[in-house]
Amino acid sequence: MGVEICVEGLTKSFGHQVIWQDVSLTLPAGEVSVMLGPSGTGKSVFLKTLVGLLKPERGSIKVAGRDITKLREHDLYEVRKLFGVLFQDGALFGSMNLYDNIAFPLREHTRKSESQIRRIVLEKMDMVGLIGAEGKLPGEISGGMRKRAGLARALVLDPEIILFDEPDSGLDPVRVAYLNQLIVDLNAQIDATFLIVTHDIASARQVPDNIGLLFRRELVMFGPREKLLTSDEPVVRQFLNGRMQGPIGMAEEKDAAQVEQELAQLGDGGDTTTPGSQELPSRLLPGPGITRPPRWEAIARREAELHRKEVAGA
Numbered sequence: 001m002g003v004e005i006c007v008e009g010l011t012k013s014f015g016h017q018v019i020w021q022d023v024s025l026t027l028p029a030g031e032v033s034v035m036l037g038p039s040g041t042g043k044s045v046f047l048k049t050l051v052g053l054l055k056p057e058r059g060s061i062k063v064a065g066r067d068i069t070k071l072r073e074h075d076l077y078e079v080r081k082l083f084g085v086l087f088q089d090g091a092l093f094g095s096m097n098l099y100d101n102i103a104f105p106l107r108e109h110t111r112k113s114e115s116q117i118r119r120i121v122l123e124k125m126d127m128v129g130l131i132g133a134e135g136k137l138p139g140e141i142s143g144g145m146r147k148r149a150g151l152a153r154a155l156v157l158d159p160e161i162i163l164f165d166e167p168d169s170g171l172d173p174v175r176v177a178y179l180n181q182l183i184v185d186l187n188a189q190i191d192a193t194f195l196i197v198t199h200d201i202a203s204a205r206q207v208p209d210n211i212g213l214l215f216r217r218e219l220v221m222f223g224p225r226e227k228l229l230t231s232d233e234p235v236v237r238q239f240l241n242g243r244m245q246g247p248i249g250m251a252e253e254k255d256a257a258q259v260e261q262e263l264a265q266l267g268d269g270g271d272t273t274t275p276g277s278q279e280l281p282s283r284l285l286p287g288p289g290i291t292r293p294p295r296w297e298a299i300a301r302r303e304a305e306l307h308r309k310e311v312a313g314a
């Protein structure tokens, strides 16, 4: 059913450079969450911190109730097996064919026989639509296929949590659409907890149950997709509408005077969307024959959140 990840008061720095601070959020078990943010805001660092590859200075990360920031290397190794990670470049071994790349974690971390490995590898390759490409080298296939191969490899140990680092980067819009459908189908089939880092707004609008936004060393907001997509918060609105006017600038941070001026212009009708009136796109559904188990807890929580918003806005 996937496991919950509960992050509280998390802060990460490199030397004197604070990457983000006091980040708190819960990735609900079995749901798809997206983390958005301008480049350089520490999204990849966040994923690496969640799997224990980087150590935070403060805060806790509870994975299925265990705080991984407190674990010793041996126990951390066990917890890491719950994760499947799709790194930005797919991270495939260039000299190995797809079959061996995907079999690699099984050979490395399990004592399965080659015939058991074969069954698992072909099952995962089938799930991501790569049957027939077993003998291909990563350099011989398209970027979209490499992403899918990376995904198949992330699936072989039957992870409870899958982290995707910009799975859509470098893909054309059609490939992105296929990949998004694949992600939604997989989530329904294997029911793991998903976290996707992306800056593709179209994907963020359609794919997840929850959206978060990192900006200026803070988690600006994290919550049900509907809440962020209809939010009036200037940073959230600017990012989700892909506009130039607003607090986010080329160099990431604009000076306060410029932001104020732009926000005033938006108030003068310079903006095409009215706060709170944004159209809510529907969530991408799993393909025919794939049913997503109902998530009653999530439904109740979402209703509570949305109700709270209405009350606050009344």
Ligand SMILES: Nc1ncnc2c1ncn2[C@@H]1O[C@H](COP(=O)(O)OP(=O)(O)O)[C@@H](O)[C@H]1O
Pocket: 014, 019, 037, 038, 039, 040, 041, 042, 043, 044, 045, 046
């Ligand atoms: N291992 C590291 N050591 C020092 N600085 C790092 C390290 N990894 C990332 N950073 C810095 O952290 C910041 C955020 O990086 P990153 O997480 O890659 O951003 P994003 O994925 O949002 O584009 C960048 O300024 C980067 O230079």
Ligand SMILES: [Mg+2]
Pocket: 043, 044, 045, 088, 165
């Ligand atoms: Mg990154």
